[in-house]
Amino acid sequence: DAGVTQSPTHLIKTRGQQVTLRCSPISGHKSVSWYQQVLGQGPQFIFQYYEKEERGRGNFPDRFSARQFPNYSSELNVNALLLGDSALYLCASSLVEGISGNTIYFGEGSWLTVV
Amino acid sequence: DAKTTQPPSMDCAEGRAANLPCNHSTISGNEYVYWYRQIHSQGPQYIIHGLKNNETNEMASLIITEDRKSSTLILPHATLRDTAVYYCIVRANNAGNMLTFGGGTRLMVKP
Numbered sequence: 001d002a003g004v005t006q007s008p009t010h011l012i013k014t015r016g017q018q019v020t021l022r023c024s025p026i027s028g029h030k031s032v033s034w035y036q037q038v039l040g041q042g043p044q045f046i047f048q049y050y051e052k053e054e055r056g057r058g059n060f061p062d063r064f065s066a067r068q069f070p071n072y073s074s075e076l077n078v079n080a081l082l083l084g085d086s087a088l089y090l091c092a093s094s095l096v097e098g099i100s101g102n103t104i105y106f107g108e109g110s111w112l113t114v115v
Numbered sequence: 116d117a118k119t120t121q122p123p124s125m126d127c128a129e130g131r132a133a134n135l136p137c138n139h140s141t142i143s144g145n146e147y148v149y150w151y152r153q154i155h156s157q158g159p160q161y162i163i164h165g166l167k168n169n170e171t172n173e174m175a176s177l178i179i180t181e182d183r184k185s186s187t188l189i190l191p192h193a194t195l196r197d198t199a200v201y202y203c204i205v206r207a208n209n210a211g212n213m214l215t216f217g218g219g220t221r222l223m224v225k226p
Contacts, residue, residue, distance in 0.1 A: 004158075031212050033212045033213070033214075035214075041218075042202060042216030042217060042218060042219060043159065043214075043216050044216070045213045045214065045215070048211050048212045048213060050211075050212075055211050055212075056211045056212070056213050058213070088156075090158050090159070092212070092214075094212055097211050097212050102212075103161050103164070104161065104212055104214060105161060106151075106158035106159045106160070106161075107158050108157055108158045109157075109158050
C-alpha cells in the first residue's frame, strides 16, 4: 500500500506569491495533519483535519489555510509568501484521531523555497 | 503535552546497541511516549510508542521507567542506516493528532 504522498516534492516561489501543497493520506486514513519544518529545527504543527473538519491549529498566521476533501486528501495554502516560509512542509495521516491504536505516519514532504 | 529533554547528539559503533535516553519528568498519567526518527531530508518515521509497559517491535525496544519520568529507546544492532535525528514525544489522549517535536538526538552510527 502507498504511504502518505505529497506533491510537489520541490518548488520555488517568489515573495508575495501564493502556494498550494497537496497530500494524499494512506488509504483508509481519515485524519490529516500539516507540519512546517524549518532547516535545523523539529517539525511544527500547523493544522489537523478529521472528517473534513478542522480539529486543531498551531500558532501560524492567517496566511496559512487548509482544507480536506471528501476523499480525505488535503491541501495546504500559503498566501503572501515571505522568505521565512521557506521550509519542508510535511503531511501526516492517521486512521482516526486520538490515541488508541492510532499511529501517525508522515509523508516525505514538500520543499518550498521562497526567493 | 509534557516537555521532553534529550541529549543533542550521540555516537554509536556499528553493530552495537544504541541507547537513546529521554527525560519527561512532567508526564501525565494519560500521556504516551512516542519515538520518531528523521533521516536527512526525509519525513519523520514512526518507530514505537508506549504508555507504561516496555514495548518491542521489529525496529526497536522502548523501556519506560516505573515512575514514567524517563524512557530509553534501544536499537539492538545499530547500522549506518540508523544515523538520523531521533525525537522523543509525549502525547496526551486529548491532543488530537498534534505532535510537539523538540530538538531530538542526532545519532551518528560509525563504522
